[in-house]
Amino acid sequence: MTDPADLRRTYDRGTLDDGAVADTWLEQFRRWFDAAVADPAVPEANAMQVATIDAGGRPQVRTVLLKGLDERGVVFFTNYDSAKGRALAANPYAAAVLLWHAHERQVRVSGPVARVSAAETEAYFHSRPRGSQVGAWASPQSEVIASRAELEAREREIAERFGDGEIPVPPFWGGFRITPEQVEFWQGRPDRLHDRIRYVLDGADWRRERLAP
Ligand SMILES: Cc1cc2nc3c(=O)[nH]c(=O)nc-3n(C[C@H](O)[C@H](O)[C@H](O)COP(=O)(O)O)c2cc1C
Numbered sequence: 001m002t003d004p005a006d007l008r009r010t011y012d013r014g015t016l017d018d019g020a021v022a023d024t025w026l027e028q029f030r031r032w033f034d035a036a037v038a039d040p041a042v043p044e045a046n047a048m049q050v051a052t053i054d055a056g057g058r059p060q061v062r063t064v065l066l067k068g069l070d071e072r073g074v075v076f077f078t079n080y081d082s083a084k085g086r087a088l089a090a091n092p093y094a095a096a097v098l099l100w101h102a103h104e105r106q107v108r109v110s111g112p113v114a115r116v117s118a119a120e121t122e123a124y125f126h127s128r129p130r131g132s133q134v135g136a137w138a139s140p141q142s143e144v145i146a147s148r149a150e151l152e153a154r155e156r157e158i159a160e161r162f163g164d165g166e167i168p169v170p171p172f173w174g175g176f177r178i179t180p181e182q183v184e185f186w187q188g189r190p191d192r193l194h195d196r197i198r199y200v201l202d203g204a205d206w207r208r209e210r211l212a213p
Helices: 025-038 081-088 118-127 130-139 146-160
Strands: 046-053 058-063 069-071 073-079 093-100 105-113 171-179 183-189 195-202 205-210
Touching: 025 069, 025 093, 025 105, 025 130, 025 183, 025 195, 046 073, 058 073, 058 081, 073 093, 073 105, 073 118, 093 171, 118 130, 118 171, 130 146
Parallel strands: none
Antiparallel strands: 046 058, 046 093, 069 073, 073 171, 093 105, 105 171, 105 183, 183 195, 195 205
């Protein structure tokens, strides 16, 4: 087996200079996100890991897809009754990280979380492929199920129930928005002297600071 301690890479693909960084976290995020999307070497540029704290105070983390980005924050969609949905009901704060290996960059976002509006959820749900809409109804996300066959039977039953008609948004499904209080941009540099620039919400204003790597 490979000893993970033997794995070593030099990060030298870019820099994050104080003079070049954007004035706002959103503009900086968009620059890096657009660069990631444009590069075929970055698969699923919108994959992000979201950490939550459950009612027992334990952290949990999982990957979701970033589906909305504006000055209000970052949005993902999920099952509100899932483990993450229940954790967010108990502790409405989350931290997210997007890692773009090929660019040696990560972005971290943390802050309070709230459900997006019903209109936002409606608009996104109906933009999804029909199979995904059925899947949202069919999966009691995070519950223990007896078998794969049970899931597929539920899928068939839901597909039959809605026929060719419009599939409504499941009442237990929708978006969450993390409204950032902090956003940190990390660019790998040689000798582990990476660049870290953090935007911090300070009252009504944003402060920008450099962190030691
Ligand atoms: C690349 C990738 C994208 C995913 N996107 C989503 C997503 O957008 N929403 C979602 O609920 N789960 C998504 N998942 C599944 C979650 O990682 C997780 O298994 C699921 O949401 C249940 O998490 P929970 O039990 O902590 O609530 C994705 C998984 C991967 C690997």
